[in-house]
Amino acid sequence: MTTDSRKIRLIMDLRNAGVTDTRVLAAIEKIPREVFVEEAFLDQAYANQALPIHCGQTISQPFIVGLMTQALELTDRHKVLEVGTGSGYQASILSRLVRRVYTVERHRDLLTTAEKRFAALNLHNLTTLCGDGYKGWPAQAPFDRILVTAAARLVPPDLVAQLSDEGGIMVLPVGDAAGLHQEVIRVRKEGTQFKSERLFPVRFVPLVEGVPKDKGPERKQT
């Protein structure tokens, strides 16, 4: 099967599975997932499954990327924070849908690879930071939307604080580190009021506080 026909089949599967937002589907169709997977898994780039990347992490399943992106209710005016850049795939999808994406990753190696991919794909509305995304990115706050792509045990308070109080939305997996009981939560912030909804069960790698030893936080603008 050709890449194009695999891609078309994936888009149809996503639509059947509830990803109905046409802007989100168009972004998934446009961003080449094969650029973000490791060479050994190239033949599975358009399979609807998570795949291993370096540093013991994973690139999320396309279905989950679609549902979480859709849950953010994005417009092209939004400024969005992503926590957990990983391969850079989810950030690239966001970059096609919103004004500006800020993405934070604690592993320098993963971030460097992701930055090269953004440049190769001519995505210029992304800004990256190597650091602890549990603390968000205070210097750039507030954000209209926040997407966390690693599972937190509880909703991180700093991220709630950095969410716009004029209808800000945060989507994040919450649950145990082993991934046995995790679900995606959507938090809406209106002034000092919060509303939170449980969306669907997932299995993500854990959100780990701090950065790996010997690699201090470092900032890079792209």
Ligand code: SAH
């Ligand atoms: N969005 C990614 C999937 C990433 S997997 C993609 O599209 O490929 C989760 C990522 O979160 C991993 O790369 C992991 O290193 C990162 N992560 C975990 N805890 C973090 C933290 N506190 N700050 C920043 N990144 C974190």
